[in-house]
Amino acid sequence: MADKLILSNDEWRKRLTPEEFQVLRQHGTEYPGTGCFLGTKTPGTYVCAGCNNPLFKAGTKFESGTGWPSFTQTLSEDSVTEIRDVSHGMIRTEVRCARCDGHLGHVFPDGPPPTGLRYCMNSVAMKHVPEGSPIELVRA
Template sequence: MRDQQLFVTSGRRVTSALRHLPPTPHVVAMCADWESQALGAIAPVVLLLFVLLVVATQYTFTASCKDTRTCRVNFAEEELRKKLSPLEFHVTQEKGTEPAFTGKFAEHKGKGTYGCVVCQAPLFASQAKYDSGSGWPSFYNIIRANAVSHSKDRSHGMHRTEVTCGQCGAHLGHVFDDGPPPTGKRFCINSASLNFNPSAEEEGGAEAVEEAPVKPEL
C-alpha cells in the first residue's frame, strides 16, 4: 500500500513537471503514460473501498432485539412451548412460514388491532389491512413507530427484509416494496404470529370506538 502511495505521488510530480514542457507529441505521450500507470496503481484501493462499502450496507437495518439481546420482554423456551401452539412456536421462534391461504387472519375483516401472539404488543391497525392476493395477512403500515424491527434475510436463496416484533423479537413475516399508497409497503405477516383485539364497535358495545387515521411511519 505504501509503495502504491509513493508511486502515485511521484507519478503526479513527474506528470506535473512534464506539463510545463512544450506540448510535443512525445511529452503528451509521456504524460498520458504516467497518468495511466498512476490510475492503475490506485484502482485496487478504490475496489477495496467499494467492497467494504457494500459489505457495510448489509448491516444498516435494525436487527431483531433477540439478536442484540435487547428485548423489553423475554420468555423461556419451555414457557413458550406451553403457551403457543406448535405452528405459532414454529413461526415466531423458528422463523417458519405458514402455507398461503391457510391462516385464520388471511381473509379476516374485523375492526380492531392485530398484536403479537407472543407478548400481546400492538402491531397493526385493521385500517391498514388490505387484500394483497398473496394468501397472507397484508398491511401497508405499522400501528406506531418501533412496533416492529427490520433485518436482512438471505435464507432460501432470497433477498428479503424480515419483520420481527419490536418488543419480544418474535418472527412475524417480511416487508416488501410493492404495497399501496401512502407507504408503498406490504407487510406480509403470518396469521400464526398474530392475535386480534376487536374494537368496541366490533364487539357490539354501546359506544363505538373510531379508529385513528393510520399515518405513514416508515
C-alpha cells in the first residue's frame, strides 16, 4: 500500500464534496437505495473517493438487497482496515480506507460464498475506475 494520506479537516473539506466529507470524514451513511453504484455492473475497480486507494474489484460486487453496494471481498488484505463499531446501540465492524482512514461502510458475516462476507459500502465514499484505466493516488 502507498503512504498514508493525512490531512486536516479543513484540507478534506476543500477536496471533497459536502456529501463525501459527511460520509468519509464524519462517518455518515447514505440513505438506502440512493447510491449511484447500487445497480452498476461495469467492470473495473472501486477506489476510495478521498485518496483513490484501490478497494474492490467490480467482479466481487453482488446484489445484497440491502440498498447499498455490496462486495464479497476487498481487493487486497491491506486495502481497508476494520474497526469494532459500537455506535447506534449495536455491534458492527466498520470498514475504513487503509490509506486515508476514510469511513466506507461496514462488513457483515452474512454474504455469499466464497467468503461469506458482505462489505456494505456507501457509493459516495467510492469512485469507479473502468477496467484498463490507470489509477493515480491522490497526494497531499
